Amino acid sequence: MGLEEKLPEGVLTTSLESLVNWGRQNSTWPLLFGLACCAMEMIATGTARHDIARYGSELFRASPRQADLLIVSGRVSNKMAPVIKRIHDQMSEPKWVIAMGICASAGGPFNNYAIIQGVDKILPVDVYVPGCPPRPEALLYALDKLREKQGKETFAHYRQLAANDAIIKPENIESLDNMRAKQFA
Amino acid sequence: MLNVSPTSRAYETLPGLNDITIPALAPLPTGETEDTKRIVERFGEDIIAAGEHDGQQVIYVQPDNLVDLMQFLKSDPKLAYEAMIDATAVDRSKLPIGNTERFHMVYQMRSYQRKKHLMVLSPAPGGDDPVMPSLSPVFQAAIWPEREVYDLMGVKFTGHPDLRRILMPEHWPYHPLRKNIPVGGEEVPFSMTFDDQEFETLGKQILPSNSVAPTLPPGMSRQNMILNMGPHHPSTHGVLRLVVELDGETVVNIDPDLGYLHSGFEKMGETKRYKDFVYYTDRMDYLSSMNNNYGYVLTVEKMLGITIPERAQVIRVIMSELQRLASHLFWLSTHVLDVSGPGMSLLMYATRERERILDLFEMVCGARLTTSYIRVGGVWRDVPPSFMSNLQDLVKMLPKQFDEYEHMLTSGPLWRERLEGVGYLSREDAIDMGMTGPMLRGSGVDWDLRRDMPYGGYENYDFKVPVSQAGDCYARYLNRMEEMRQSVRIIEQAMANLPDGLYRTDERKVSLPPRAELDVSMEALIHHFKLMTEGFRVNPGMYYHGIEASKGELGYYIYSDGSGVPHRLHVRGPSFNNLYAISKMSKGEMLSDIITNIGTIDIVLGEVDR
Numbered sequence: 001m002g003l004e005e006k007l008p009e010g011v012l013t014t015s016l017e018s019l020v021n022w023g024r025q026n027s028t029w030p031l032l033f034g035l036a037c038c039a040m041e042m043i044a045t046g047t048a049r050h051d052i053a054r055y056g057s058e059l060f061r062a063s064p065r066q067a068d069l070l071i072v073s074g075r076v077s078n079k080m081a082p083v084i085k086r087i088h089d090q091m092s093e094p095k096w097v098i099a100m101g102i103c104a105s106a107g108g109p110f111n112n113y114a115i116i117q118g119v120d121k122i123l124p125v126d127v128y129v130p131g132c133p134p135r136p137e138a139l140l141y142a143l144d145k146l147r148e149k150q151g152k153e154t155f156a157h158y159r160q161l162a163a164n165d166a167i168i169k170p171e172n173i174e175s176l177d178n179m180r181a182k183q184f185a
Numbered sequence: 186m187l188n189v190s191p192t193s194r195a196y197e198t199l200p201g202l203n204d205i206t207i208p209a210l211a212p213l214p215t216g217e218t219e220d221t222k223r224i225v226e227r228f229g230e231d232i233i234a235a236g237e238h239d240g241q242q243v244i245y246v247q248p249d250n251l252v253d254l255m256q257f258l259k260s261d262p263k264l265a266y267e268a269m270i271d272a273t274a275v276d277r278s279k280l281p282i283g284n285t286e287r288f289h290m291v292y293q294m295r296s297y298q299r300k301k302h303l304m305v306l307s308p309a310p311g312g313d314d315p316v317m318p319s320l321s322p323v324f325q326a327a328i329w330p331e332r333e334v335y336d337l338m339g340v341k342f343t344g345h346p347d348l349r350r351i352l353m354p355e356h357w358p359y360h361p362l363r364k365n366i367p368v369g370g371e372e373v374p375f376s377m378t379f380d381d382q383e384f385e386t387l388g389k390q391i392l393p394s395n396s397v398a399p400t401l402p403p404g405m406s407r408q409n410m411i412l413n414m415g416p417h418h419p420s421t422h423g424v425l426r427l428v429v430e431l432d433g434e435t436v437v438n439i440d441p442d443l444g445y446l447h448s449g450f451e452k453m454g455e456t457k458r459y460k461d462f463v464y465y466t467d468r469m470d471y472l473s474s475m476n477n478n479y480g481y482v483l484t485v486e487k488m489l490g491i492t493i494p495e496r497a498q499v500i501r502v503i504m505s506e507l508q509r510l511a512s513h514l515f516w517l518s519t520h521v522l523d524v525s526g527p528g529m530s531l532l533m534y535a536t537r538e539r540e541r542i543l544d545l546f547e548m549v550c551g552a553r554l555t556t557s558y559i560r561v562g563g564v565w566r567d568v569p570p571s572f573m574s575n576l577q578d579l580v581k582m583l584p585k586q587f588d589e590y591e592h593m594l595t596s597g598p599l600w601r602e603r604l605e606g607v608g609y610l611s612r613e614d615a616i617d618m619g620m621t622g623p624m625l626r627g628s629g630v631d632w633d634l635r636r637d638m639p640y641g642g643y644e645n646y647d648f649k650v651p652v653s654q655a656g657d658c659y660a661r662y663l664n665r666m667e668e669m670r671q672s673v674r675i676i677e678q679a680m681a682n683l684p685d686g687l688y689r690t691d692e693r694k695v696s697l698p699p700r701a702e703l704d705v706s707m708e709a710l711i712h713h714f715k716l717m718t719e720g721f722r723v724n725p726g727m728y729y730h731g732i733e734a735s736k737g738e739l740g741y742y743i744y745s746d747g748s749g750v751p752h753r754l755h756v757r758g759p760s761f762n763n764l765y766a767i768s769k770m771s772k773g774e775m776l777s778d779i780i781t782n783i784g785t786i787d788i789v790l791g792e793v794d795r
Contacts, residue, residue: 032419036446036791037471037554039423040515044543044553047536062419077794079354080424080445083416109465113361113369114353114449133471133554 017155024068024094025147031067032060033087036074038101038133045136055143064090069146071139072119075103075110085122094158096150098142099125101133108132214243220264220303227257238726239487242303248317251290251307255323258294258303266294266303268616269320270731271757272330274309274338275744279364280752288315288340291742293729293757297616297630300637304729309340319345326619329765337362337451347403352444352794355400361452368449368456402440405430409437412776416445420523420780423790427767427779434776439768443761446794454754458720459485460561460695462754467555469756470792472515475508475546476734478559483640484730484741485561488723489695494687497563498642503576503679504549504558505641505732506672510583511542512735513669517590520662520784524603531593538586541579548572561721562696563689576680583673591666604659608770608782611656618769619762622737623668624786627661629654634733641732645682646675658785665787695721720749736760736787758792 003013034042045052052058061067064087076084088097099119102108105128107117119125126149129142163170214236217225221235224244233245246254258266270293278287286308294303309315319342320327331342332351339360342348350357359366405411405428415426424445430438450469454462466481467474479501486493518535522528543553549568550558558565594600610620615628625632633650635643651667653660689696697716698709725747731740737759744753763786770782 033417035424036448037468040471040554044536044540047540048533049537049540064417075446075448077445077447078357079447080416083424083445087417107370109468110448110453111368111370112449112452113359113366114447114452115370117371135553 017153018151020155021151021153024153025150027056027059028069028096028143028146028150029059029061029067030057030069030071031064031087031091032062033070034073035076035080036103038073038104041133041136042071042073042100042139045139050136050140052140052143055140055147057143064088065092067091068094069096069098070123071098071100072104072123072125073100073133075108076116076119076122077114078116081116081122084119088123093161094153096126096146097123098127098129098139098146100129100139100142101131103132105130213245214238214241218242220301223261223263224254224257228254239490239728241729242301243306243727244303245306248290248307248310251305252318252320252323254305255292255320258305259323264296265298266296266301268295268297269293269324269326269619270295270621270738271619271729271740271742271755271762272320272327272334273742273755273757274334274340275727275753276338276362276364277752280746286310286315287312288338290317290334290340291727291755292320293731293740293742297632302638302729302731304727315340317342319343321345324619325614325617326762326765329761333761336360339363350444352447354444361449368452402428402438405438405440414779416442420783422519422783422788425764425783425788425790425793429776429779431776436771436774436776436779439771439779441764441767443764444794446790448791448795450756450795451754454751456750458749459723459751460716460720462751463560464555464557467557468791469758469795470734470736470739470760470789471554472789473508473512473735474554474556475504475559476512476732476739478557479505479641480730480732480734480739481741482559482561483732484728484743485723487730488726488728488743488745489561489721490724491562491690491692491695493563493641493690495642495684496567496686497688497690499679499683500564500568500688501559501641502643502646503676503683504546504556504564506675506679507542507545507576509672509735510669511539513665513672514539514542516665516735516784516787520787521594521600523780523784525599531590534586535590538583545572545575545579548575560689560696562692563687565689567688573680573683576676580673580676580680584670587666587669594662601659603781604657604662604785606657606659607774607778608658608661608785609656610766610770612654614766614769615656618766620737620766621759621762622733622735623661623664624737624763624766626650626652627664628656634731634738638731640730646678648675658781661785722747722749731757734759736789736792737763756792756795758795760786760788760790760792761795764788764793 044050046058070088070091099105103110104119107115127142127145129138131138213234216236218237220242221244225232225235228250231247231250233247235244258264272292275289275291276287277289288309290307290309292305294305309317317340319331322344329351331345332349334340335342335348336350336352337360410431412429412431414429415421416424426442426445428440428442429436450465453465463478463481466477469477514535518532521531546556547553549572550556550565610628612629615625615630629652631650631652636650648671651664653664693712698712702709703713723745725745727744729740729742731738739759740757742755743751746752767782767786771779
């Protein structure tokens with residue numbers, strides 16, 4: 001029944017959405033960006049024993065324009081917050097954020113004047129990793145969770161996002177009839 | 186006024202901790218030493234007090250004579266206090282002492298020739314708006330610490346070449362370490378609905394950041410190219426920002442911009458009980474948390490005047506040296522990665538060995554990085570039985586690995602070419618800038634706190650201190666490699682001489698009773714309760730203690746008012762003072778040599794910014 005019967009052996013069918021998601025899941029490139037203690041565990045995740053390459057994420061990109069994933073690895077100070085916001089803005093869609101460790105998630109032990117109580121006050125966060133700092137295994141688990149999330153994404157979601165970010169909202173676009181009517185009035 | 190600290194944190198000060206009736210003035214030094222006698226002879230009436238306090242030499246001096254005194258300390262051959270290790274300030278406005286100046290400046294002086302330490306104190310005149318003479322004409326080492334004091338305490342320095350904020354953003358409204366400024370942060374809401382007023386302050390801590398035109402740091406000219414490196418840069422080892430003035434590819438000027446990881450450690454220290462701050466020290470220099478614990482704990486033990494069991498001391502030495510190895514291995518891997526050569530492969534090799542050290546840490550305390558293993562009175566737990574055999578294996582394997590790394594690096598031409606003659610620092614500059622650790626020894630100063638001012642039983646070990654005269658990056662690289670070999674030697678000796686006995690002092694006023702004792706002894710239960718709720722009290726006074734951490738001298742200065750929390754806690758981070766040398770080292774060199782110099786200084790931004 002269906003198309004599969006007619007196809008020769010070795011050919012699969014899938015939806016374009018799943019194909020794209022499959023690609024994104026298996027080559028999420030993180031940004032080469034460390035803040036504090038958690039960054040050391042992030043580096044440890046990248047080295048031989050924990051080997052983040054199994055996730056296709058070994059390519060830490062130094063430029064935000066080439067990265068898909070921002071791992072906020074450490075405490076975010078008031079002075080650093082605008083910088084992080086800007087880096088996140090410079091990353092192109094689709095992009096994801098992992099708040100690594102308790103400081104990035106909620107401020108952690110630094111409930112004081114200098115530290116922002118959670119990076120989610122300035123960025124949308126996809127996965128929170130508890131721990132101070134989280135072990136490399138915890139970061140890999142967070143990547144697993146992120147893959148789950150990436151697998152469920154749809155094109156409609158991105159269309160919606162683009163519409164939300166648009167300067168003129170779809171409902172505010174004047175219809176052609178209206179414009180004509182104005183022109184000839 | 187910006188709403189940066191909307192709440193007063195009443196719950197932080199538990200009743201009984203900050204007992205106001207305790208006479209809080211630090212006791213004046215008594216007696217006299219050879220040095221103080223000489224100083225008093227020279228300055229006479231202008232010395233307010235001089236002498237010793239708990240084995241530390243202390244001098245109180247009038248601010249008008251401060252610069253003269255420092256000149257005298259530096260130039261007099263019989264005193265020869267040639268280096269200023271640290272400068273900080275104390276805000277005494279909340280102490281019940283009246284009639285003295287609110288701010289006091291505290292300087293730590295060091296004589297390398299005579300192996301002496303001296304604390305110099307001076308009141309800052311001007312009440313709430315204090316003004317001090319700057320010591321930057323005498324010591325270059327004073328420039329950054331004075332900027333820090335201005336930033337965090339609001340003390341102004343006359344004659345300072347460059348008095349700007351160093352850690353906080355330019356538009357920050359307060360001087361956060363002043364006692365009348367609250368800790369800040371946010372109340373944790375315990376409410377279940379978002380309509381409650383408890384949520385009102387949530388998120389208000391973020392300052393509005395308007396786009397501002399970048400200001401040119403002083404001393405730079407727009408005739409040349411101004412390049413911005415960082416705070417997001419792969420080779421600045423964290424969130425360091427450098428403003429670099431370039432003539433072609435040659436560096437004309439560098440202005441480091443710090444504070445992107447400023448976390449308010451010192452302010453937090455003033456709200457935590459003594460035993461609770463150990464956990465914070467881990468997060469300062471997160472590559473050598475054991476050493477951070479060690480330095481802090483030794484300072485508190487100096488204040489308490491307790492003795493530590495032999496076994497605990499030896500375990501501490503093992504941990505401290507293991508941490509030095511782990512830190513140096515990480516330095517090597519990132520330095521090589523930045524400078525190239527066998528880059529990525531050496532990162533993989535060196536971190537492989539580092540992981541084995543972290544496994545050992547996990548074995549003794551369950552954590553890899555933030556260990557908090559060394560506690561006041563000893564260590565947290567005894568080492569498990571399998572620890573020693575694992576350590577034995579590691580120690581046997583490591584020297585071979587070091588040989589392999591050295592072979593990989595020194596046999597190729599690239600590594601030597603990038604390092605030799607780069608980042609030169611003369612002996613005089615290294616001392617004058619307050620360099621410590623491998624930076625100092627790389628420039629030919631034979632100084633190691635473990636050997637020259639021994640602490641924690643280091644006098645019982647036989648090890649060499651590598652020193653080289655060349656003063657360039659290659660010399661510092663060789664020194665650090667040799668230091669790792671010496672650390673292995675120390676560990677071997679410690680393993681051979683590990684005595685049996687207590688791993689923690691049985692002084693119940695500072696260390697918790699074992700769990701089994703709680704079931705049978707009422708007294709133990711009371712001690713446990715008191716320690717857990719109030720902590721312990723220490724003698725009033727001011728104390729400084731420095732240890733040789735992997736990056737240099739890690740010092741803790743604590744002003745105690747006799748209560749359960751420090752009145753002022755200041756950390757002298759080696760990376761902060763060492764980083765000052767970056768502009769001197771890089772001027773006249775190529776842009777790419779800046780990366781080599783950052784690597785060789787071995788900074789950790791958590792410690793630079795604190």
